[in-house]
Amino acid sequence: MSEFPPLGHVALTVKSCDVSRPWYQALFGTQPVIDEDTGPWYHVVWALPGGGLLGIHEHPGTPKEDTFDEVRIGLDHVSFHCGSRSELEAWKVKLDELGVKNGGIKDAPYGSGLSFRDPDGNALEFFAAPAN
Known part of the structure; x- marks a missing residue:
């Protein structure tokens, strides 16, 4: 095994890809490279400079009233x-x-x-x- 590999991608859970897609698209100034419903979830992914990817995932079971909180365990x-x-x-x-x-x-x-x-x-x- 060689040195530790670089970070490949980050995926963030969102309530709605339909709401978040245009927000991220405006931020990144580019179209996503993936925009598909895989069955278990819907995801949209952008290629970032340097080779990394950032994706947003919409899971069917995510409570619509839930919001991110950085003081909880996780990201x-x-x-x-x-x-x-x-x-x-x-x-x-x-x-x-x-x-x-x-x-x-x-x-x-x-x-x-x-x-x-x-x-x-x-x-x-x-x-x-x-x-x-």
Whole structure:
């Protein structure tokens, strides 16, 4: 076995792919590479730069009143890495243009982050490491 393999994909559970698909499509600025009902669930998947995939899954048994909560066991958030703080600032402008509520850019010694949520409350972030 060689070194640990890179992250391949992340799949987020949503209440409705019909609601979340256009939101993610606007965020990513691209069409999904998969959009299908597999029987046990419906899923939509986007190819991200660097080879990773992000998917949304709609499961028939998910309670429609349920929302994401990062303080429960499981996923805390999904982060997309930016090459610089100026790239992070450009994403802040894009989120504002899309009408996506966000927490503004927060700076810390380990880097700068911009937190926001999808329509189901899944926690997402753009992050830039500090400049060297």
